[in-house]
Amino acid sequence: MTKTVPDYSFEEAARARGLSCIAGVDEVGRGPLAGPVTAAAVVLDPTRIPEGLNDSKKLSAKRREALFDEILELAEVSIAHASVEEIDELNILRASHLAMERAVAGLFTSPDHLLIDGNMVPRGITLSNETIIKGDAKSVSIAAASIMAKTTRDRLMVDLAQQFPGYGWESNAGYPSKSHKQALENLGVTPHHRRSFKPIHNILYQQKNVTG
Template sequence: MTCPDDSLERAAMDRGFLRIAGVDEVGRGPLAGPVTAAAAVLDLTVIPDGLNDSKKLTARMRDTLTTTIRARAQIAIAHASVAEIDELNILRASHLAMMRAVGMLDPAPDFLLIDGHLLPRDLTIPALAVVKGDARSVSIAAASIMAKTARDAIMVDLAQQHPGYGWERNAGYPTKCHTLALQNLGVTPHHRRSFKPVHNILYQVKTITG
């Protein structure tokens, strides 16, 4: 398994930047729940072993790394709500969550490595968009792990409030269980109404009852 390294961070340091934050988000695809972002400033002298794209790690590996990352890095985690996702669209809401996470770092970073191919609008900090960054940069990988574990915990909590949708297992993604539950149990306040499967169910109900 190819793991990310610190070459992008070192390149930024060679340009004179001192505090480099990796930034990533989790939760673009789900039908329910917030989108969550994390920003991570690593101490490159004590990089945690096993850092990788959070999707390539087991839940147990992520949980172990979360503890290690917190002890060795400055971390900030932020969210954009379902209402903000529906109002802005998922890309802009993802960027909003990213910028909220970056804004929580104190002291502030002076350079950002951001996962993806687009940078957030109105960015005031020098930054580099890194496609598949969570597999290339240790800082982005750390951010992806922190965002993933934080959002999964939220969805487990929401699953207790709204049983039947399987959020404790699918984290709100459109699995067969979740889709069937939407049809049988209906739409909750935590569902993204701008997403087609949810919108279609709402529209069908409105058409039938209207």
């Protein structure tokens, strides 16, 4: 089976239609039980595309870190978050879209066209756009956005792990690993846990019934 890697074909097709400033948009962190959801928008310089861009999940942490610095140096980047409170208030899908909207709005240059990972356009985005399912494995601009978002969020979770040790956020990034779920049982829920997510909601419900 041929191994596919992202390329610049989606961007080239948009440029052929007269759209010169193309931004890739992606988000990470829908599945964790803790921490914000993070999005990035990246406008690559077609003459200076970093080598080895790919879906962030297919890269080692060391490679992501190296590419993060290279992308920052060679491209225009905007990174944004939606908080745990916003996730609980809006739902995770809407919050992830809000983070994407903020990332796009944070770009210094307003893009002519967006390449958005997934199959849904955030409702706050009115710019020319197209959605690409598994876009981080198809478009280098979306791959770059996925790297910037994941690296930023992973770093943030490492910082939060220092404040709330025991949950393993420095390695599980807030995802529901076995050790994370065990820590929730032993240590309880922190302010950074998503209360609208069923495992957290259930723990709080049980605690309320025990104490109430």
